[in-house]
Amino acid sequence: MKKLLFISLIFLLVACGGNTPDAQLDVSEISLPDTYDEARAQAAYKKSCAACHGGNLQGGGAYPYPITGISKEEMYVAIMEGVGLMPARLVTGEEAENLAVWIAAQ
Numbered sequence: 454m455k456k457l458l459f460i461s462l463i464f465l466l467v468a469c470g471g472n473t474p475d476a477q478l479d480v481s482e483i484s485l486p487d488t489y490d491e492a493r494a495q496a497a498y499k500k501s502c503a504a505c506h507g508g509n510l511q512g513g514g515a516y517p518y519p520i521t522g523i524s525k526e527e528m529y530v531a532i533m534e535g536v537g538l539m540p541a542r543l544v545t546g547e548e549a550e551n552l553a554v555w556i557a558a559q
Contacts, residue, residue, distance in 0.1 A: 478533055483526040485550050493548065494555030501543040502552075510559055525557035 499508075507513035510520050516539070523531070532549045535541035544552050 478530045480526045485525050489551050489554040494552050497544050497548050497552045525554045528556050529553035
């Protein structure tokens with residue numbers, strides 16, 4: 454039983470954390486567009502975020518708090534670096550930028 458618990462704990466730690474990049478992003482140096490592709494952002498959110506954050510950004514099982522009211526730059530940093538147990542870079546590149554701008558606009 455202890456072995457199963459240990460293996461489960463290791464799996465949880467690997468799946469939910471330890472994915473932070475070495476260099477931290479500086480919010481003041483990030484430049485994101487003001488516009489976004491809503492369909493692409495919603496698809497990325499549904500695929501990579503909704504399971505934990507809920508379908509309407511108001512919180513879900515793993516994170517029961519809303520993720521609204523954050524600047525697009527802060528949201529981008531959260532997506533790229535992860536926050537708490539949220540893994541970093543579940544969405545990357547232009548998709549991460551688009552998603553951050555869309556979430557901030559909600």
